[in-house]
Amino acid sequence: MITKENYKNDIKNYQPKPKLLKNCIKAFVVGGLICLIGQGLTVFYTEVFGFSEKAAGNPVVTTLILLSALLTGFGVYDKIGQFAGAGSAVPVTGFANSITSAALEHKSEGLVLGVASNMFKLAGSVIVFGTVSAYIVGMIRYLIEQFL
Amino acid sequence: MFMDFFWAFVVGGAICVIGQILLDVFKLTPAHVMSSFVVAGAVLDGFNVYDKLIEFAGAGATVPITSFGHSLLHGAMTQAEEHGFIGVAVGIFQLTSAGIASAILFGFIVALIFKPKG
Numbered sequence: 001m002i003t004k005e006n007y008k009n010d011i012k013n014y015q016p017k018p019k020l021l022k023n024c025i026k027a028f029v030v031g032g033l034i035c036l037i038g039q040g041l042t043v044f045y046t047e048v049f050g051f052s053e054k055a056a057g058n059p060v061v062t063t064l065i066l067l068s069a070l071l072t073g074f075g076v077y078d079k080i081g082q083f084a085g086a087g088s089a090v091p092v093t094g095f096a097n098s099i100t101s102a103a104l105e106h107k108s109e110g111l112v113l114g115v116a117s118n119m120f121k122l123a124g125s126v127i128v129f130g131t132v133s134a135y136i137v138g139m140i141r142y143l144i145e146q147f148l
Numbered sequence: 149m150f151m152d153f154f155w156a157f158v159v160g161g162a163i164c165v166i167g168q169i170l171l172d173v174f175k176l177t178p179a180h181v182m183s184s185f186v187v188a189g190a191v192l193d194g195f196n197v198y199d200k201l202i203e204f205a206g207a208g209a210t211v212p213i214t215s216f217g218h219s220l221l222h223g224a225m226t227q228a229e230e231h232g233f234i235g236v237a238v239g240i241f242q243l244t245s246a247g248i249a250s251a252i253l254f255g256f257i258v259a260l261i262f263k264p265k266g
Contacts, residue, residue, distance in 0.1 A: 020169070020172050020173065023168050023171075023172055024165045024168050024169065024172075026168075027161070027164040027165050027167065027168035028161035028162065028164060028165045028168075029161065030164070031160050031161045031163065031164025031165070031167075031212070032156075032157035032158065032160050032161030032164070032208075033157070034160065034211060035156045035157060035159070035160025035161070035205075035207050035208045035211045035212070036153060036156055036157045036160070036207075037207075038156065038160075038207030038208075038210065038211035039152060039153050039156035039157075039206050039207035039208070040153070041207070042206060042207050042210075043149075043152075053206075057210050057215075057219075057243075058243075058246040058247075059246075060207065060210070060211075061210070061211075061246060061247045061250075062246055062247070062250040064211065065247065065250045065251050065254055066250065066254050069251070069254035069255055069257075069258045070254075070258065072258060073258040073261065073262035074262070075265035078265070084164075085167075085168050085171060085172075086164050086165070086166075086167030086168035086170070086171050086178075086181060087161075087164040087167075087168070089167065089178045089181065089182065090163060090164045090167040090181070090182070090185060090212050090213055091160070091164070091211045091212050091213065092211055092212070092213055092215070092216065092247065093211075094178075094182070094213065095182070095213055095216070095247075095251060096251045096254065096255065098178075098179075098182075099251050099252065099255040100251075100254070100255040100258050100259065103255045103256060103258070103259035104258065104259050104262060104263075104264045104265075105264055107259055107263075107264055108264075111260075115256065115259045115260075116256070119252065119255060119256070122178075122179050122182075123251070125179050125182070125183045126179075126182045126183055126186050126213065126216065127248070128183075129183040129184075129186055129187050130183075130186035130187070130189075130190060130216055130217045130220050131220060131240060131241075133186070133187040133190040133191065133217060134190040134217060134220035134221040134224055134240055135224065135236060135237070135240065137190050137191060137193070137194035137221055138194075138221055138224035138225055138228060138236040138240070139233070139236055140194070141194055141221075141225060142225070142228045142232075142233065142236060
């Protein structure tokens with residue numbers, strides 16, 4: 001008798017095994033390495049250019065974004081992405097990658113309708129949800145600080 | 149110094165593992181993961197948790213996209229102290245401006261110079 005449950009068990013052997021652990025290790029190592037580079041850049045900007053640790057955040061992020069945009073242009077970042085999954089998507093470099101790759105992908109449609117209009121196809125959701133949530137949390141915190 | 153690097157690696161990696169679990173187990177798309185992380189960063193910063201994480205992990209906390217939400221809120225709160233309600237809107241992009249501006253600029257330049265691959 002083939003029931004739904006039986007069928008699910010029968011085909012289990014033929015389905016690709018979810019490689020959760022392997023994927024997580026890859027994400028951990030690559031994501032960790034990107035943050036390690038970030039930490040190295042932080043030390044570089046604080047020691048060499050005399051930024052405070054907090055102020056160093058901006059040049060560090062900018063440098064990482066530049067690197068990521070270039071690597072995307074050379075087609076390297078997408079290869080890293082296939083290997084690392086969330087490890088390369090979650091750091092800020094993944095944000096820059098989504099902007100650059102969307103811009104590149106639509107280059108053939110022209111600079112205005114292609115590159116500029118499609119740039120924020122993926123990154124737009126990050127900015128929208130970030131802004132809305134920060135706005136709401138900010139308002140709540142402001143109200144609490146004022147009236148409590 | 150060595151410990152700074154160690155914790156940056158471990159904490160940054162751990163945040164990415166959370167992202168990978170959201171991708172593999174909960175079947176979210178990368179866009180959903182990134183959006184959730186930004187919201188999480190803003191909410192954690194609302195409870196003053198994220199600053200402690202940055203103090204502890206350095207770039208391990210500032211490089212993941214969660215810090216984008218944290219910076220949005222930080223800019224908003226700094227201006228809110230000076231200008232009240234309207235300050236929330238005035239300051240929201242203050243700290244993230246460098247990141248967004250450079251991402252747009254470099255993305256545009258790369259799209260001009262390079263040819264799409266694949």
